[in-house]
Amino acid sequence: MLGVSRLPRSTPEAQGLSAAALDSFVGALDAGEPEIQTIMLLRHGQVVLEEAWAPYRPEDPHLLFSVSKSFTSTGVGLAIDAGLLSLDDQVISFFDADELPETVSDNLAAMKVRHLLTMTTGHSQDTVEALSRDRRMVKIFLGLDVAHEPGTVFVYNSGATYMLSAIVQRLTGERLLDYLRPRLFEPLGATEATWQVSREGITTGGWGLSINTESLACFGQLLLQHGEWKGEQLVPAEWYEAATSRQVPNDNEENPDWKQGYGFQFWRGRHNTYRGDGAFGQFCLIFPEYDAALIITSATTDMQGILNTVWEYLLPALEGKDVPSVSRPSRLELLPPTGSAPAGGDGRTYRFTGRNDAGLTAVRLDPDGTGVFTFEEFGGSGSHDIVCAPGDWREQSAPGTVNDASPEAGMRVVTSAYGDGDAFVATVRWVETPFVARFTCRVAGDSMTVDGKLNVSFGPTEFTLTSEV
The missing domain is CATH 3.40.710.10 (DD-peptidase/beta-lactamase superfamily)
Incomplete structure (x- = not known):
């Protein structure tokens, strides 16, 4: 049905x-x-x-x-x-x-x-x-x-x-x-x-x-x-x-x-x-x-x-009473954040240790201006990749989890990205949950720092990850 x-x-x-x-x-x-x-x-x-x-x-x-x-x-x-x-x-x-x-x-x-x-x-x-x-x-x-x-x-x-x-x-x-x-x-x-x-x-x-x-x-x-x-x-x-x-x-x-x-x-x-x-x-x-x-x-x-x-x-x-008048938009939508086109990355994979509420374990920024974000699967049974690129929401399927919340594989996800100076900023929406995450990624020398922000969470909504050297 x-x-x-x-x-x-x-x-x-x-x-x-x-x-x-x-x-x-x-x-x-x-x-x-x-x-x-x-x-x-x-x-x-x-x-x-x-x-x-x-x-x-x-x-x-x-x-x-x-x-x-x-x-x-x-x-x-x-x-x-x-x-x-x-x-x-x-x-x-x-x-x-x-x-x-x-x-x-x-x-x-x-x-x-x-x-x-x-x-x-x-x-x-x-x-x-x-x-x-x-x-x-x-x-x-x-x-x-x-x-x-x-x-x-x-x-x-x-x-x-x-x-x-x-x-x-x-x-x-x-x-x-x-x-x-x-x-x-x-x-x-x-x-x-x-x-x-x-x-x-x-x-x-x-x-x-x-x-x-x-x-x-x-x-x-x-x-x-x-x-x-x-x-x-x-x-x-x-x-x-x-x-x-x-x-x-x-x-x-x-x-x-x-x-x-x-x-x-x-x-x-x-x-x-x-x-x-x-x-x-x-x-x-x-x-x-x-x-x-x-x-x-x-x-x-x-x-x-x-x-x-x-x-x-x-x-x-x-x-059956009067209702305060509020105009509604012709289209109801949540648009992706916008900004400059992100600069191309170095193609290296930066890995992170330690638990975070988004489950992020690695990031790779490619020369074509896209990013590949790796998340651990629910229950720690494996990992999966989500691609973030500039423009409209990019739809994909992933068995990912935020806050150990998603019950099964095959969750629908949409992503987008933009550049903010030297930062690659990615937004991920797990649209079968309330959760949205923004990752601001910066590379300095051999290390990447990711400032993460969740829209809602049972724990902290902000965290910072620094890659292993």
């Missing part, structure tokens, strides 16, 4: 919306600081707005980060409906004695499935960093200190979602993605779905899912239809009713749309909305009162800023 429309299309007016108001919404997104990559709006089950900022395309799979959690919730709901577990089962009951600590604390013993779902495990901070350092992620999670009584304190915890995935795998004998394929992804037509797997062989659950914009829109419509799809009840309506309701308070969060309560791996939001969201601006935002779903993929550190634009421009359009 990839690349085939699965949702019906309609004009905004036919679904009670103003096309001019939606144009203003798009114009406001385009003019804002956050970089928007794709959007899709559904109203009454019809696609009334779909846009992509070139070189991004709606049919490309996109890394969703923590939107993955809402799909993990779905898998847990299906397993509960199948009688494999209950919300009140102890977490420790699913794991072997050699995975448990020598002494099981009262708080660990009291931790239930519902506490994993509601991020109230009792941990004092997100456990994901401790887990990701080792392949024994389940054992490490169970061995961490549980400082609070489960159910009493909300702490956003991606490690808790990983444990939900581990539990589903223990009970079904299948990884979460494989369990969901025939039950969710294939009925929705999301056959392109991929999902990262941990080093101990478990679907990561809390992150790592990649699907395209329309597939995520289908999921949003499934939520609006209370789990029903084309006459079949894929997911129990009662599960989504509970999962998208306020199960626990989370007033300790800072941003207004992140302190409206939390469900089973869904955020409650202002204006009676709920959503799955992921790092750097990935959204599946549901407006139950208006029978609407908004999908956004983007690259930003200001996710609240995107929602503020939604409340200012889209919400009044759904309410």
Whole structure:
């Protein structure tokens, strides 16, 4: 089904919306600081707005980060409906004695499935960093200190979602993605779905899912239809009713749309909305009162800023009110940076040691003004080259990774380059993720220095590499 429309299309007016108001919404997104990559709006089950900022395309799979959690919730709901577990089962009951600590604390013993779902495990901070350092992620999670009584304190915890995935795998004998394929992804037509797997062989659950914009829109419509799809009840309506309701308070969060309560791996939001969201601006935002779903993929550190634009421009359009007028460009695109033609290089390969968040290991600047950049592959299994040349975006395919984020080989990449004095400046967009990197390369004597800058990152966004001599 990839690349085939699965949702019906309609004009905004036919679904009670103003096309001019939606144009203003798009114009406001385009003019804002956050970089928007794709959007899709559904109203009454019809696609009334779909846009992509070139070189991004709606049919490309996109890394969703923590939107993955809402799909993990779905898998847990299906397993509960199948009688494999209950919300009140102890977490420790699913794991072997050699995975448990020598002494099981009262708080660990009291931790239930519902506490994993509601991020109230009792941990004092997100456990994901401790887990990701080792392949024994389940054992490490169970061995961490549980400082609070489960159910009493909300702490956003991606490690808790990983444990939900581990539990589903223990009970079904299948990884979460494989369990969901025939039950969710294939009925929705999301056959392109991929999902990262941990080093101990478990679907990561809390992150790592990649699907395209329309597939995520289908999921949003499934939520609006209370789990029903084309006459079949894929997911129990009662599960989504509970999962998208306020199960626990989370007033300790800072941003207004992140302190409206939390469900089973869904955020409650202002204006009676709920959503799955992921790092750097990935959204599946549901407006139950208006029978609407908004999908956004983007690259930003200001996710609240995107929602503020939604409340200012889209919400009044759904309410039938006047929307502030903002002109939208005739073409939505993210142009490559421009400058002078780069000077030809010496054709030598300069190699770099030490880890960097872009995974860059070597650079070669050729006499014809092009550059070849070598990146390590996800998991350190090899390396691949990306060519950067002046002019329009140059498209290529690579199994590369930024921040260990890309789940599989064959990722679409676009590149461009220009000269800045004695520097060769290359831009790389991994367009199936939010990530963009700029590399400013200078050669002095027998050495090359690369100043790298990432648009968004879980770690530092800037770094400097100096080649081996």
